[in-house]
Amino acid sequence: METTPGAGTPEDERTARVALMRMAEAGDAVMGRLIAWCGPRRALEQVRRGSLDSDFAAKEAEIADRSGRRSDLTRMVAAWAARYADPHADLATGREGGARLIVPGDSEWPTQLDDLGDARPFGLWADGRANLRFACLRSVAIVGARAATPYGVQVAAQLASELSARGWTVVSGGAYGIDAAAHRGALGGGSPTVATLACGVDQCYPRAHEDLFRVIRFQGVVVSEWPPGAHPTRPRFLVRNRVIAALSRGTVVVQAALRSGALNTATHAAGLNRHLMAVPGPITAETSEGCHMLIRSGKAVCVTSADEVIDLVGSLGDDLAPERRGPARPRDGLNDETLRVLEAVPARGGAGTAVIAVEAGVDLTTAIGCLGGLAAAGFVEPVDRGWRLRRQDDLRGRGDHGR
Amino acid sequence: METTPGAGTPEDERTARVALMRMAEAGDAVMGRLIAWCGPRRALEQVRRGSLDSDFAAKEAEIADRSGRRSDLTRMVAAWAARYADPHADLATGREGGARLIVPGDSEWPTQLDDLGDARPFGLWADGRANLRFACLRSVAIVGARAATPYGVQVAAQLASELSARGWTVVSGGAYGIDAAAHRGALGGGSPTVATLACGVDQCYPRAHEDLFRVIRFQGVVVSEWPPGAHPTRPRFLVRNRVIAALSRGTVVVQAALRSGALNTATHAAGLNRHLMAVPGPITAETSEGCHMLIRSGKAVCVTSADEVIDLVGSLGDDLAPERRGPARPRDGLNDETLRVLEAVPARGGAGTAVIAVEAGVDLTTAIGCLGGLAAAGFVEPVDRGWRLRRQDDLRGRGDHGR
Known part of the structure; x- marks a missing residue:
């Protein structure tokens, strides 16, 4: 693809x-x-x-x-x-493994990565059905300890599932513990999830996540800055973390010890002016010490539910757009082709993909890709008879009042 | 007494x-x-x-x-x-029950109650060996849900025990759950603890706390604004909460649902410019929702250890003194009699109570009372051979750097 x-x-x-x-x-x-x-x-x-x-x-x-x-x-x-x-x-x-290359200027390039400045990725390898740019228009990173407790795993999965059910993409690192729980929860919620790896997208690290990554490719996308075949190294995990932070509107740290990779991602998120959030936990567990430190220091907002996360990351498009004038319009982030497809989707009833493709003047494959992206970004929703517009109240209500 | x-x-x-x-x-x-x-x-x-x-x-x-x-x-x-x-x-x-009356102007009157302005108690009935004024010079309130979880009980007891071991008096309301755990922890730490009731000090509410109150009278003091024989009513619990908040330098909410008496105490503490702190907990438990709300709203500081509480409530005397000039001197809060007793306590070795009484020119009963208060406030400590001065580093170090 x-x-x-x-x-x-x-x-x-x-x-x-x-x-x-x-x-x-x-x-x-x-x-x-x-x-x-x-x-x-x-x-x-x-x-x-x-x-x-x-x-x-x-x-x-x-x-x-x-x-x-x-x-x-x-x-x-x-x-x-x-x-x-x-x-x-x-x-x-890459092509043989089913991966595609996404570079700056491509329609699938997530332009929020440009906030990384000189450290912007030279390109990204991606493997998965979701359109990376669309998926990340409304996305939140959920990160945390590999050595998570059952409490952390439950909270990460629950948060991710609720965010996903409300049209938000969950970005994480595909690791054991919190990352895996976040991806699994997101898969259950129906929206795409993005796994950002520190090795080639054709590599499976950790080994035990082969099945998880397969499902993510089906309902989301696996991405990496490293060429196919590349192995993960310790520094690569840290370098990778800046991409997780930059892709999403905000980062939620679910469990983290005082020295941990999750806090590294948190530092990137704060440096990029993304929202930084942390989930509190029992003060008797070391795994929440990093979260409490972030909250105590005022670096992170204490969040306890998906609602609170969404209240913070706010409405579509206004956070990552660099210089928006006038009221933020969610469609501003879409390219011409996608806008034409969006215009062809009816507000009531529903229309099949082929009808929408003809109406928009694009080929069927393009229409499928655009509709998937628009659905992931919350613009359209699948109905029995094809696709229809999602009510904009769902999208914009919070943006007007939530900040 | x-x-x-x-x-x-x-x-x-x-x-x-x-x-x-x-x-x-x-x-x-x-x-x-x-x-x-x-x-x-x-x-x-x-x-x-x-x-x-x-x-x-x-x-x-x-x-x-x-x-x-x-x-x-x-x-x-x-x-x-x-x-x-x-x-x-x-x-x-009152006298028959062993209680004493403390009114504004008395040497045992905790002058920080004057911060309550027009709502200052008309007087307090007290029953217990600790001197209320001295005990509350370095005091922290620990409050929370009656329906506490084992986590909350453990945390309240642990915090109270550590604060008590470091010379801080724990003030609470004598109720089931967090209050009782805080008193019990404080008793284990060796410093006095103050139970502020919504009924006469001769009443036992809740009934099951008869033994607990007996130990508190022995190692602390039970106080009330209501005359002997008075029964607790719902409004009285709320009115009582302002005294818990006013007596102490800061209030720690350990567990609280979204609508709870503990949050009422928290509101008083904030209104009185006392430090307000809340302990985070699992977001899966309703009992921590009030704490997280306080933290999220910025009303309370997130605290996870006795160290963090002490860092906040800081050095002796400088918080509650209304207009202190020059460097805060812990002794400023003491009356003449107590100062004479303090001067008579040796810095090394130790001196018996009778020797100190003669040296200070006070009778033995007065010396015993003053020494108990001075010990509770962290000025002196008991040793094998009687009493000696506590090193002032312990008292003042934090005050210089901790804020």
């Missing part, structure tokens, strides 16, 4: 990004700035040639000076170049 | 207060203002005569006008007068 590349993402640029994703480690800010400076194709050329644009090098030297560290651009470039491998091999492996 | 009346509390004023305590309901602001206007003796005369000072009546009419309610001073005075009973009977009953 390959997404149609959006305008402005030529094939050679996509291919160049695939090469760069293998050469630089995800989140590398220097590579991020290099791509921003001259585009992925020229960035790849320069790195392989072994010398960067002198203006860029001068600017990097300035940045290094300001932060008081030594610039070692030459060695960095050499290290990148040494890791070069034919990107077509990754593309072929 | 009658406390020596302090200077300025003549016997006829004390007796008048006893009469007024039976005539007006505790917390009656009009009576509070009448006593403040002309003193308890003249207040009693006027009420029994059936007519108040015309200047006072005019002022009350103004207050009633401003708050938009009808002044009905005549009816109020008649109702008070109708409830008159010979105060010497109450005094005799």
Whole structure:
């Protein structure tokens, strides 16, 4: 299931990004700035040639000076170049495994990732039926301890299930404990769920989650910044956490010890001006100490129900849109094709997918993709006779009063 | 065990207060203002005569006008007068039961109750070995649900025990559940505990707490605004809660449903600018909903340990003192007699009570009372050979850094 590349993402640029994703480690800010400076194709050329644009090098030297560290651009470039491998091999492996590549400019690119600035992912590999951009328009991250208690597992599953039932996508990391409970709860609620991995989307880590990931691919999407075949490493988990935080409107920490990966995700969420929430628990359990610390310090809001989470993350579109003028309109985030499909969905009764496709002037596959995304984002809902618009009260009521 | 009346509390004023305590309901602001206007003796005369000072009546009419309610001073005075009973009977009953009367101006009067303004108690009946004023110099209220869970009981007992072991007095209401657990924990920690009842100190409500109250009288004190023999009523529990809040530096709510007496105490604590704290718990339990509401709304600080409570309620004397100049000195709150006893306690080794009494120039009974109070307030500690000064680091260290 390959997404149609959006305008402005030529094939050679996509291919160049695939090469760069293998050469630089995800989140590398220097590579991020290099791509921003001259585009992925020229960035790849320069790195392989072994010398960067002198203006860029001068600017990097300035940045290094300001932060008081030594610039070692030459060695960095050499290290990148040494890791070069034919990107077509990754593309072929990905395609064979059923994964697709999503890069900035694609219609499926979640533009809220741009908030990561220089650390924005170079691209994302995705495997799953849900449209990542649509799914994450209304999304909340639920994260927490691997060594969760039965209380934590119950709370994570319950929160995720209620959020999902109300049209919110749950983003998590696919790990044992809270992550798995969140994904499972979300699957039960009917909305897509997004597992953001620290290894290739074709890898299964942890091994025991093979079945879970299979269901997530069916009702959501598994994503990764690392090429197919990549193994998880300790630093990758931490780097990955910034994507979980950036994809979603807010992060809920369900259980976390005082030193934990979940608190790392929480720090990213706060740094990105996303809502940070924590679930309290018994003060007799170490697994809630991190949550209580976040609440006590005022970094996180104490949340005890899906209602309270939704009250906070608010209405569609107004949080992640950088400079919205006038009243926030949920449709502002949609591209032209999707808007046309949305216009073709009736408010009452229902219309079949084929009828909507004809009305919107798109092919059936596109209509299916758009409708799935619109449903995940809460614009439309499936009925016996096809699709109809979801009442906008459900979507916008909270946005007007909840903040 | 009658406390020596302090200077300025003549016997006829004390007796008048006893009469007024039976005539007006505790917390009656009009009576509070009448006593403040002309003193308890003249207040009693006027009420029994059936007519108040015309200047006072005019002022009350103004207050009633401003708050938009009808002044009905005549009816109020008649109702008070109708409830008159010979105060010497109450005094005799109290004395026979082993209770003492504490009124404003007495050396045992906890002056922080003056923060209640017009609703300040007219007087307090006390039964127990601890000196109420000293015990409450360093005190924290622990309150919560009657229908507490095992988690709540465990947490209340643990917090109270640790606070008590570190020289803090635990104030609570003697009820089932959290209150009882707090008192029991405090008893285990070695410091006094104060049970503030909504019935006469000679009454046992709830019945099952007869043994608990007996131990509290031995290692603390049971107090009440109502005369001996008075029964608890629903409104009295709520009126009583303001005294629990006012006596202590801060109130910790351990478990509370969304509508509960504990939240009423919390409201008083906040209104009196006392520290308000709440202990989080499982979000799956209704008994923690009130706590989470307080935390979410920012009214209460989330606390998870005795350390965090002490960090908040801070150093001795600086919270409740209205206008302290220069660095807060813990001894500022002590009267002359107690200061002389304190000066007579050695810093090293130890001295027996009789030696200290001679050195301080007070009789043995006074020395025993003062030493008990000083120990409760953390100034001195018992050692094998009698008493010695407690190191002031323990007392003042937190005050300098903890806030």
